[in-house]
Amino acid sequence: MSAYISFILEIIGTVAFSVSGAMTGIRKGMDILGISILGLTTAVGGGVIRDLILGITPPKTFQNPIYAIVAIGTALIVCTPWMQRLFSKRQNYYDLIMLWMDSVGLGIFTVVGIETAYSVSTDFSLFLMIFVGAVTGVGGGVLRDVMAQDPPYIFVKHFYASASLIGAVICSLMWEPFGQGVSIIAGVVIVLVLRLLAAKFRWSLPKPGVGTSDR
Amino acid sequence: MSAYISFILEIIGTVAFSVSGAMTGIRKGMDILGISILGLTTAVGGGVIRDLILGITPPKTFQNPIYAIVAIGTALIVCTPWMQRLFSKRQNYYDLIMLWMDSVGLGIFTVVGIETAYSVSTDFSLFLMIFVGAVTGVGGGVLRDVMAQDPPYIFVKHFYASASLIGAVICSLMWEPFGQGVSIIAGVVIVLVLRLLAAKFRWSLPKPGVGTSDR
Amino acid sequence: MSAYISFILEIIGTVAFSVSGAMTGIRKGMDILGISILGLTTAVGGGVIRDLILGITPPKTFQNPIYAIVAIGTALIVCTPWMQRLFSKRQNYYDLIMLWMDSVGLGIFTVVGIETAYSVSTDFSLFLMIFVGAVTGVGGGVLRDVMAQDPPYIFVKHFYASASLIGAVICSLMWEPFGQGVSIIAGVVIVLVLRLLAAKFRWSLPKPGVGTSDR
Numbered sequence: 001m002s003a004y005i006s007f008i009l010e011i012i013g014t015v016a017f018s019v020s021g022a023m024t025g026i027r028k029g030m031d032i033l034g035i036s037i038l039g040l041t042t043a044v045g046g047g048v049i050r051d052l053i054l055g056i057t058p059p060k061t062f063q064n065p066i067y068a069i070v071a072i073g074t075a076l077i078v079c080t081p082w083m084q085r086l087f088s089k090r091q092n093y094y095d096l097i098m099l100w101m102d103s104v105g106l107g108i109f110t111v112v113g114i115e116t117a118y119s120v121s122t123d124f125s126l127f128l129m130i131f132v133g134a135v136t137g138v139g140g141g142v143l144r145d146v147m148a149q150d151p152p153y154i155f156v157k158h159f160y161a162s163a164s165l166i167g168a169v170i171c172s173l174m175w176e177p178f179g180q181g182v183s184i185i186a187g188v189v190i191v192l193v194l195r196l197l198a199a200k201f202r203w204s205l206p207k208p209g210v211g212t213s214d215r
Numbered sequence: 216m217s218a219y220i221s222f223i224l225e226i227i228g229t230v231a232f233s234v235s236g237a238m239t240g241i242r243k244g245m246d247i248l249g250i251s252i253l254g255l256t257t258a259v260g261g262g263v264i265r266d267l268i269l270g271i272t273p274p275k276t277f278q279n280p281i282y283a284i285v286a287i288g289t290a291l292i293v294c295t296p297w298m299q300r301l302f303s304k305r306q307n308y309y310d311l312i313m314l315w316m317d318s319v320g321l322g323i324f325t326v327v328g329i330e331t332a333y334s335v336s337t338d339f340s341l342f343l344m345i346f347v348g349a350v351t352g353v354g355g356g357v358l359r360d361v362m363a364q365d366p367p368y369i370f371v372k373h374f375y376a377s378a379s380l381i382g383a384v385i386c387s388l389m390w391e392p393f394g395q396g397v398s399i400i401a402g403v404v405i406v407l408v409l410r411l412l413a414a415k416f417r418w419s420l421p422k423p424g425v426g427t428s429d430r
Numbered sequence: 431m432s433a434y435i436s437f438i439l440e441i442i443g444t445v446a447f448s449v450s451g452a453m454t455g456i457r458k459g460m461d462i463l464g465i466s467i468l469g470l471t472t473a474v475g476g477g478v479i480r481d482l483i484l485g486i487t488p489p490k491t492f493q494n495p496i497y498a499i500v501a502i503g504t505a506l507i508v509c510t511p512w513m514q515r516l517f518s519k520r521q522n523y524y525d526l527i528m529l530w531m532d533s534v535g536l537g538i539f540t541v542v543g544i545e546t547a548y549s550v551s552t553d554f555s556l557f558l559m560i561f562v563g564a565v566t567g568v569g570g571g572v573l574r575d576v577m578a579q580d581p582p583y584i585f586v587k588h589f590y591a592s593a594s595l596i597g598a599v600i601c602s603l604m605w606e607p608f609g610q611g612v613s614i615i616a617g618v619v620i621v622l623v624l625r626l627l628a629a630k631f632r633w634s635l636p637k638p639g640v641g642t643s644d645r
Contacts, residue, residue: 025370031420033377034370048268053478055487057270058343065342079423127495128488142577147357147367152577155455155464162463205461208509240585246635248592249585263483272485273558280557294638362572362582 005181006115009188011070013108018043018071019101021144022078023087023094028148032079039075040068041147046109046139053132054120099199102141102153103163107191110137110164111171111184118175126172133168134161137191159198159205167191220396221330224403226285228323233258233286234316236359237293238302238309243363247294254290255283256362261324261354268347269335314414317356317368318378322406325352325379326386326399333390341387348383349376352406374413374420382406435611436545439618441500443538448473448501449531451574452508453517453524458578462509469505470498471577476539476569483562484550529629532571532583533593537621540567540594541601541614548605556602563598564591567621589628589635597621 021042025035044061051059061067077083087094113136114129138154138161145152154160171187178186197203236257240250259276266274276282292298302309328351329344339347353369353376360367369375386402393401412418451472455465474491481489491497507513517524543566544559568584568591575582584590601617608616627633 026423028370029422030370031422033374033420035423037369037376052267052482053488053492055270055485058268058339058347062268062343062346063340065340065346068342068346079421081423084423124488125493125495127498128492131492131498132488146361146576147370149364149366149579151579154467155458155460155577159463161467205463206509207459207461208456208465208511208514241638243585244637245585246637248589248635250638252584252591267482270485273483273554273562277483277558277561278555280555280561283557283561294636296638299638361576362585364579364581 017105043071045143232320258286260358447535473501475573
């Protein structure tokens with residue numbers, strides 16, 4: 001049952017991150033092949049990093065083609081004229097879709113990271129669960145931004161890694177008492193809501209560098 | 216016999232990728248040490264990623280110094296005044312040599328990736344063989360471009376990853392019926408020919424972003 | 431005894447690299463969260479790469495929270511107004527502190543990389559020891575620079591990787607005859623002294639690209 005939930009979530013996360021990668025590729029003027037690769041890298045990158053950290057070789061993405069197929073299919077759909085018209089309709093549609101897709105992917109992969117760590121060993125510390133969850137969540141987006149030569153979201157977007165970390169902490173703490181299914185849903189929702197609230201109300205943290213000399 | 220072919224190919228690929236890394240370093244104004252490191256990273260990067268994915272630790276590059284020695288030696292030769300004169304003779308020599316070196320490396324490492332995956336297990340799916348081959352092929356070049364702060368070739372060069380993928384598919388399909396030696400040679404030649412044809416005739420794919428607002 | 435020395439050194443290296451990451455984040459105008467993440471990535475990045483190469487999964491950083499806690503705590507201290515005043519007091523304080531912190535981290539992580547390789551197997555070749563040491567030493571800084579979109583130190587700073595390599599060679603050669611404790615201290619001191627001398631006297635190596643066309 002909960003394996004089923006988690007597979008569905010992983011596919012949704014793959015679609016969401018692939019959309020964010022493909023949209024970044026379009027903005028950078030890439031052709032459809034480059035866009036597909038950036039979509040694929042964003043969608044499977046976090047999971048590959050997670051599996052390498054947990055010692056799962058070859059990583060799941062290399063064993064089951066469904067993730068790559070979904071990611072590339074999604075990126076190609078983003079390239080269709082219909083989607084392009086949607087983006088150009090209103091200027092801020094791009095930012096809005098990007099925010100949602102990236103946030104959904106962040107939430108899902110954070111939680112899937114924790115679940116995968118549990119599946120490897122139940123003896124791992126709470127710290128390891130949270131850290132693996134956060135790295136899985138942010139990994140795909142960091143690869144996307146570094147490869148596309150953008151400033152990584154993780155450094156510039158309000159509350160990005162915090163949302164992943166807070167979701168990871170709550171999801172890990174709920175795992176034993178509340179069971180896997182509830183914890184997974186709760187974790188995803190918390191990350192998503194925190195990210196959207198942070199973007200809506202422009203939560204910001206102090207920037208120590210402001211006011212110093214512009215080195 | 217085929218282990219011998221594959222070792223020779225790997226050394227040729229190491230030389231080719233090291234040249235491409237060293238030339239990038241020279242263009243970026245690095246000193247001979249930086250150039251050597253970029254040559255080394257480009258030459259061994261794909262293989263290290265491949266070995267981590269396949270669970271071969273420590274990666275082959277760390278076990279046998281021949282690859283590092285060849286890569287650094289090659290980079291130092293690229294730094295000699297003789298080579299510099301060659302590049303400055305005709306403006307387009309740089310681009311031509313870069314195209315050939317990068318294409319040879321791409322072809323060889325794609326095929327070596329497939330061979331290494333087979334050597335780990337013959338139970339791997341066709342998908343895994345192809346995916347590992349392509350990642351091994353493009354890995355060194357992506358590291359080179361990201362570290363040198365260039366837009367990755369994989370996104371901007373005509374047909375780059377397609378060539379690697381098509382070569383990987385054909386090489387993997389030929390493996391059982393035609394034997395290792397023939398498949399290896401065929402795979403390398405296909406990637407190389409596709410890349411060179413793509414560059415020659417400027418094969419291009421649609422760019423969905425063209426015509427939309429310049430965000 | 432030498433496990434104790436090595437733990438103390440690792441904590442000092444974590445602090446030093448976290449300072450270098452946090453200072454880079456401040457210069458880039460990041461908020462305190464982004465600064466903490468860049469400090470953390472710089473401090474633990476080399477060790478994670480080392481553990482993946484050596485097949486230690488999950489990497490040590492994921493098993494013991496002390497490194498992450500020290501790294502994030504250090505980054506937050508760098509963000510305090512007191513530290514900001516220190517940097518703005520004299521223009522070149524920033525460069526000086528950055529040089530020292532990065533050099534201390536480079537020396538310590540190079541040596542810790544060698545020690546970790548020895549702890550995995552005493553059968554590894556001298557080449558593997560040196561290579562793992564250098565990769566561990568430079569890994570955190572490369573991740574810092576790539577994520578912050580800076581030209582990697584390893585390519586632009588005088589003698590950077592050479593210092594790590596020379597220290598790694600001497601430390602590895604001393605290991606058997608002189609014992610672990612002495613070799614560790616010697617390795618760190620050699621890397622540090624070489625880097626500081628190189629910066630002081632602006633040791634430079636030939637740049638083959640100078641004088642060619644500005645491509």
